[in-house]
Amino acid sequence: MSAISQPSARELFAPLNPPQRYLFGPGPTMVDPRVYQALSKPIVGHLDPYFIDMMQDVQELLKTAFGFKSGSTLVISGTGSAGMEASVANFVEPGAKFAVFANGYFSDRLTEMARRNGANVVRFEKAWGETFSDAEASDFIRREKPAVVGYVHAETSTGALQEGQAICAAAHDAGALVIADCVTSLGGLPVEFDRTAIDIAYSCTQKGLSCPPGLSPMALSPRAMDWLRARTTSPRSWYLDLKLIHDYSTVSHRYHHTAPISMFYALREALLVIAEEGIENRWERHRRFHRFFVREIEAMGLHMHVPASHRIPTLNTVLVPSGVDDGKVRKRLLEGPGIEIAGGFGPLAGKVFRIGVMGPLATEENLKFFLAEFKKALKAEGYSI
Ligand SMILES: Cc1ncc(COP(=O)(O)O)c(C=O)c1O
Incomplete structure (x- = not known):
């Protein structure tokens, strides 16, 4: 009697090959x-x-x-x-x-x-x-x-x-x-x-x-x-x-x-x-790019959820503009350029985007890349800037 050959584990499971993501969410964030x-x-x-x-x-x-x-x-x-x-x-x-x-x-x-x-x-x-x-x-x-x-x-x-x-x-x-x-x-x-x-x-x-x-x-x-x-x-x-x-x-x-x-x-x-960067320098870098981020977000006609005096510099909650489905924007970002951001939940479900700008992502180049893609995704979902 010939044994029926079973597929090997290698055939059943694809090799581990996680997609390259830009983790602009609240965490986990990018790793050096x-x-x-x-x-x-x-x-x-x-x-x-x-x-x-x-x-x-x-x-x-x-x-x-x-x-x-x-x-x-x-x-x-x-x-x-x-x-x-x-x-x-x-x-x-x-x-x-x-x-x-x-x-x-x-x-x-x-x-x-x-x-x-x-x-x-x-x-x-x-x-x-x-x-x-x-x-x-x-x-x-x-x-x-x-x-x-x-x-x-x-x-x-x-x-x-x-x-x-x-x-x-x-x-x-x-x-x-x-x-x-x-x-x-x-x-x-x-x-x-x-x-x-x-x-x-x-x-x-x-x-x-x-x-x-x-x-x-x-x-x-x-x-x-x-x-x-x-x-x-x-x-x-x-x-x-x-x-x-x-x-x-x-x-x-x-x-x-x-x-x-x-x-x-x-x-x-x-x-x-x-x-090696110096913790104070790191905090200052986060604060600087937080200000940059907020300026650009406001220039797009968007608003922050928290008053300026009480914002977390590394985690921005941006109000979802009316008529825009935040889930669709997030899906576009993930499936297109591979950018992860988070939505709100509980009382803030559908009302905010949660966008983390920390560690290696807090640079002008990374933020410009993010903001351009975010703008594109918002426009595609009906927001006029
Ligand atoms: C403020 C705060 N506390 C606690 C936790 C729980 O941490 P973890 O998910 O690592 O268990 C989180 C996770 O995001 C958090 O943001």
Whole structure:
């Protein structure tokens, strides 16, 4: 009996050949070739002295990006949401009052995580795109007297930047810790962890740091570390227990989990690329091309969603002109020149384009290319400029 020949896996599955995209969305963003090279280096063990030293380099390099001198930096093996979950699991104890500044999708996620963790969540809600004034922030905290406060520094769903100084000052007066979501800000604009007096900040690798997704850098103030050491109950999450992760990463280096070695290589290289440019120069470059972008967008007769004083320089929310289907514009850009931008969601669905201009894309040449293609796609969808 002759065996029926089965197609081989090679015949069934095409070779991996991802399309070349221009990632002008909110993230992931473009990755420097040096970071791709770092990803392909041979791996070592997660307890190898080489890896331990390298992890410490990463922790050191992160301090500049966070604007941070004392306290601890850590890297969670997981995306930005893992940093969010770690912050909530470790610092928002079941039954504790958690006050959230809610003005977008990611403050809702923070709320949901805290609720699942058994916290008593109180929210100060605003429309997506609005921010909280200093007086509003301190009144809310004075009134609620929470144990922990949470806010999103750069709200990716809306393009709004929330300053944290008044929040942190009022929280500390009330004896509360502050968790800041810096997922979209780190590496792209100043986080100013120390100056703002944040206690716990988490971020990601795939936005302002121009690295693939996969890790969540965190910064913890001395106050947060003291609080953590004094906590007598265990957080519900074992994997995200920051005492254990801190011990593995910076104290005993005893096994906690098998760290994703290649992603740490990538993050180290991405941080070196940033350090070589100079973080302040990078922030200034982002600000300069943000201004350029806004000027050109307004010259096209388009409008920004967020007032100028509260815009995230690396993530622009541009209002979709009436009569234009944003999904069709985005499809044209992706299928034509291979440009990815994002649309709005939740209350902003169909109302905004979310356009990231960060890292290697923040140059005049790249922006001119983008703007010309964006103009073409809008015209093709009926917008007259
Ligand atoms: C502000 C903010 N917080 C949290 C997250 C979650 O990060 P991740 O998708 O890496 O899990 C994101 C992702 O875009 C974000 O923009």
